[in-house]
Amino acid sequence: MASRKAHASPGETFLVSEIYPTIQGESSLVGHATVFVRLFGCNLRCVWCDSMHAVEGTGFRERTVDDVAGEIRKYLGESESDATRGIQFVCWTGGEPLLQWRSIARAISSLPGALVHTIETDGEIDLRAFDAEVRGHRDAGRVRYIMDVKCPGSGMTAKHAYENLERLRPIDEVKFVLADRRDYEFAKQVLGDRPTRASTILFSPVTPAHEVRRGLDPATLATWILEDRLRVRLQPQIHKYIWPGKERGV
Template sequence: MKVSEIFKSIEGEGLRTGQAAVFVRLHGCNLRCAYCDSMYAVEGDDFKQMSADEVLMAVESYRTESGVKCVTLTGGEPLIHEGASELLSKFSDAGFEVNVETNGTVPCKWRLPGLFYTMDWKCKSSGMSAKMKIQNMQTLCENDVLKFVVGNIEDLQEAESVVAQLLPERMPHIYISPVFGSIPNEQIVEWMVDSKIMTENNARFQVQLHKVVWNPDMRGV
């Protein structure tokens, strides 16, 4: 499979925010979001062909060196890759706790020990909203994350509409974050606390922590 980079950092978003993890970023994506901050993993030839065993060996070296047990599989879009199932199975069998960051175009097919999904709903400002399917969101469960990256009030209203269509008994963790530099944080927070749907479903505001700690344009963090 095409691997853009493998590195150790902290989780910048979601359930494991601030926690050390090894990131495996696969190359290639079926979307072209307006605010994408990792186009180097979407287009071009900046990648290395690696087998699932080679990726596992690279990740294992970080565990041996520093004890890290969390893996984040990201992209691009990792679930469009042939071999994604094999790689996830190897991570699970090796005892890693795996977060799969996925763009919302692929249903959550695999349920393995130690694995959860962080799925995006691409709102209108991404330019990819028409590619979203509520059925894919409904494959999430209470251990997963549904993330909305918003650039304006219309995006927030779209997020509210999506959450309203989810099954309460399978409601994932809901996170909302700003398109970096496009909407004031306080505007999102004020809207969220006034939204009955978001409040009832324990929606959480977040920023991309890695962009606070490091230069927002830095790779490998």
């Protein structure tokens, strides 16, 4: 566990694990060059977590909102003379980024308005306060959630995610990380019982990480989806194929 204070000043500073440009490995934006802002701290402890360096320990720095926004701008590489260049996407992840939602909202308001920000959240933080803070950007589709619903195989229990499903919009995405058939059946039941306006549903096979030594074969998951004719998107984490075994900076 962290041996030093792990608390940011809301709206003023972040606890940052790392910031880096990479290829988005998940969601409907998979394959796009994206600036990742990995924030430190999490409210959950999933058994298959692949970013424990952003959850526990001392691997973070407290940085001002302006400092973080400045580093994001550095990686954007925008070029007014060349429409084919310049990163358009920023992904806020963790840990659980919405633990620092006030600082995220302030950073978004200071960055170029054309950027699309994705918020990778575990679904257990009430979305309403952040929604209200970024209303203009969110109404324009520039702030989008990629929201997990925790399956039994994660070792965690979905609670607030069910209410958050009702708050999502068509631009948002819901992700189920699946370890086995039980998780698959759980995800199907949630989708049947809990309607959401999110237009993209991601089924992601778990890959070995942390306490998980064996992943779910993507071909097996594909077979289940085809047998049930589900309207979902099979989403392996492609960054783990591009950079196998690497946990940081991807």
